[in-house]
Amino acid sequence: MKQQEIQFFDSIAPLWDEREVMSVPDKINHILSLMGIETGMSVLDLGTGTGVLIPYLLERVGKEGYVLGVDISEGMLSIAHRKCDGLARYPLFLKADFETDKIPGEFDVILLYSVYPHIENPTAVLSKLLAENLRPEGNVFIAFPSDENFINNIHGKVKAKSHQLPPAAELTEWLRQNGFNSSVVEATEGSYVIRINNMRQ
Numbered sequence: 245m246k247q248q249e250i251q252f253f254d255s256i257a258p259l260w261d262e263r264e265v266m267s268v269p270d271k272i273n274h275i276l277s278l279m280g281i282e283t284g285m286s287v288l289d290l291g292t293g294t295g296v297l298i299p300y301l302l303e304r305v306g307k308e309g310y311v312l313g314v315d316i317s318e319g320m321l322s323i324a325h326r327k328c329d330g331l332a333r334y335p336l337f338l339k340a341d342f343e344t345d346k347i348p349g350e351f352d353v354i355l356l357y358s359v360y361p362h363i364e365n366p367t368a369v370l371s372k373l374l375a376e377n378l379r380p381e382g383n384v385f386i387a388f389p390s391d392e393n394f395i396n397n398i399h400g401k402v403k404a405k406s407h408q409l410p411p412a413a414e415l416t417e418w419l420r421q422n423g424f425n426s427s428v429v430e431a432t433e434g435s436y437v438i439r440i441n442n443m444r445q
């Protein structure tokens with residue numbers, strides 16, 4: 245991610261949790277249930293921001309599981325640390341650019357939650373994640389707690405660089421054309437969830 249976008253997320257970090265009104269508990273729990281996140285799983289939350297999902301993920305995977313949140317914005321991560329440090333016996337956060345840096349570990353679930361429009365080269369990132377970080381039977385999820393109209397409307401008003409988010413069916417088809425085994429899990433006004441895995445199409 246470019247310096248300008250990092251600065252944008254650093255500056256908005258103190259207000260993020262009060263402004264992010266879509267990620268309410270019921271919706272998060274519904275979306276995580278759709279992903280089949282269960283006890284003992286390892287979950288990588290890319291673009292974790294202020295760690296909105298982290299307590300929910302820890303509760304689901306339990307003590308036998310493992311959760312790692314990655315973000316490049318120091319501002320977002322400082323709030324994530326304040327909220328979540330002490331919730332697990334291991335470091336929960338890593339500062340890294342998931343597009344270019346090597347992320348350590350293999351995971352059952354890799355989340356791109358409210359992050360996809362900020363990815364500069366989605367096919368390269370997905371290929372890297374599938375090759376380096378996803379367990380053979382695991383899944384990557386592109387997810388949002390709203391539909392594409394809500395996301396595109398917000399992005400039209402702020403300075404952070406982002407791509408237009410296509411409807412879930414359209415993005416899924418584009419991913420398939422680019423060689424990824426993708427499918428729509430759910431697409432409603434309040435949820436947008438696409439699954440990608442290493443299975444053959």
Ligand SMILES: C[S@@+](CC[C@H](N)C(=O)[O-])C[C@H]1O[C@@H](n2cnc3c(N)ncnc32)[C@H](O)[C@@H]1O
Binds near residue numbers: 290
């Ligand atoms: C729109 S926010 C979403 C944060 C969080 N997932 C949520 O739903 O509250 C996007 C986050 O992704 C991070 N991000 C975007 N591109 C990134 C990259 N290449 N590497 C690491 N973090 C990135 C940003 O710093 C920002 O915190």
